[in-house]
Amino acid sequence: MKCCVVTLGCQMNQSDSERIRSVIEKYGYEMTDSEEAADLIGIVACSVRQKAIDKVYSKIAKWNRWKNERPLVTFVSGCILPADEVKFLKLFDLVFRMNELPDLPKMLQQCGVATEFSVRNPVADIERHDERTDFWQVDPTYSSDFEAFVPIQNGCDKFCSFCAVPYTRGREVSRLSGDILQEVQKLIDRDVKSITLLGQNVNSYGLDKKGEEISFAELLRKIGELGKASGKGLWVYFTSPHPRDMTRDVIEAIADYECLAKQIHLPVQSGDEKLLRKMNRNHSIEDYLKIVDDIRELLPTATIFTDIIVGFTGETDEQLENTAKLMLGVKFNMAYIAKYSPRVGARSARWEDDITPQQKSERLARLTEVLKRTSLEHNESMIGKKYKVLVERVDPRKEGAVQARTEGKLPVRITDAPEDLVGTFQTVEITRASELSLTGRLVA
Known part of the structure; x- marks a missing residue:
């Protein structure tokens, strides 16, 4: 069997998938990447973006056609709006x-799915704390030997007008710190090199x-302290924080520990005050820039990434230019720029989507050029300097090369590097810089 x-969507969905896989494996299934070879197929959905939901409907239409040819059981979980959940049923x-x-496991039995392991519940012995978060007690089947995601918080209380997460994930709830620290220690003991703490608003923990x-x-x-006591090479990240909860003591903590990645x-989301209020972000540009100043002061080598929406309802050319000015001032190393699309459930879905697709594309191109x-400018300043990197994968586009990332998560292609370096820390000298990536050579 x-x-x-x-898995669709964000890193939180990937973390959820790892726990789902763990339960299913204990139930007696062998995991496969092939939909065609599977007897049980599931999807971890994302209702936050329409494109991701469209993909769910495309997948299930195909899978349901397969049911005419062979026995097949399907399931869906993840980040789902109530309206989508009703349709999925x-x-x-x-x-x-x-x-x-x-x-x-009980649900699978009720669907008539039985295996030699199904006489018992493979997760019946987990310690139950809170019905909202008991799934965190399931030990995940990590998808990588050297990188891991650790959820610390779920849900959102911010209610940004463009976002459906509070309606898909519910209100904010924090995982027990003892459980988090225990999972992190296990990962350190396994020599995991990169750990990312996850939450919709991770710094509201x-x-x-x-x-x-x-x-x-x-x-x-x-x-x-766990990383320091281990004496091992380790980078610990977190995503995503909200500026409203980003306090100086968080930045001070990162500065004090080598393993907390810079x-x-x-x-x-926007560089315009009026648009931020319309988005219900509850932070000002002044607030945001104060955080950036703290980062530059306490973490001078840190890279700064951000998320930006273009084409939000009512956005003017002047408001777009305010975002461009902010980007030029902060000098982001990376910005994930998305064209606004209404999501049922979010408050802005009731407003007219009055920016044309062509305008949204033009505005995305404008901000991409700024990025x-x-x-x-930053990448060129790295040429000739040496950096520690984590090798992540073999480069699929160039034979004899691997892809890595710096501590600041900047991508580096290493030429003339063996495949067995994947999953290890290496030192590279940067030899070439492009707009969004770097090239380097191994330093003995």
């Missing part, structure tokens, strides 16, 4: 939320449990 799990054999993951849990800065310090992903300019 084989199972295939398709008519298309999939199983629809479950992540907090129901410990009961997945502990705010829902004031007096009961430590703060995000305190959590980082405890993780920093890379900050800080979504701004290329600031990124190239």
